Amino acid sequence: MKKAIQKIRNYFENNYEFLAATIIFIIILAVKLDFQRTIVLMLEFIVIMEVMKMISDFIKKAKLRLRFVIDIFIIFLIRDVIIYTSHAEKDYFTILFLLFVILVFFIFRILAIKYSPSKKDILTKEEIDEK
Structure with missing residues (x-):
């Protein structure tokens, strides 16, 4: 029994995301929040975090x-897809269009990662002056 409890404790210590998600889910159930609205708010929070990370990095x-x-x-478009799919009367053309745009942005993201200049590819001012 102690081994099982220790395994569970080790799992939660290494996977705190599961514990955080469980706590958030219990809070959503306890407060009786609308699940779609909660997901939209979480995605908006993630968008704000990404914008702040981008500004800080800049x-x-x-x-x-x-x-x-x-x-x-991508996150903002996923948020829009969730909003459109939660409506009673769904606009399937808009949903498919947004999914297509998300696919295009995923392709751009893959290309941006694959062809991003590494530190060794970036020439310093001295190297440019030498050429």
């Missing part, structure tokens, strides 16, 4: 990462 490094911008758009 201030610190004086460069804007394309990956952050694409992530923000």
Whole structure:
């Protein structure tokens, strides 16, 4: 019995996301919040976090990462898809269009990661002056 309790404790110590999700889910049930509205609010929170991360990174490094911008758009579009699918009368054309745009942004994200310049590919000012 002690081994089982220790395994459970180790699982929660290493996977705090599961514990946090369980607590949030219990709060949603206890307060009787609308589940779709809660998901939309969480996605909006994630968008705000990504925007703040992008601004912070821009201030610190004086460069804007394309990956952050694409992530923000993807999360925002997923939020819109959830909103449109939760309506009683669904506009399937809009939903399919948004899913297509999300696919395009995922392709852009993959390309942005694959073809992002590494530190060794970026020339310093001295190297540019030498050429």
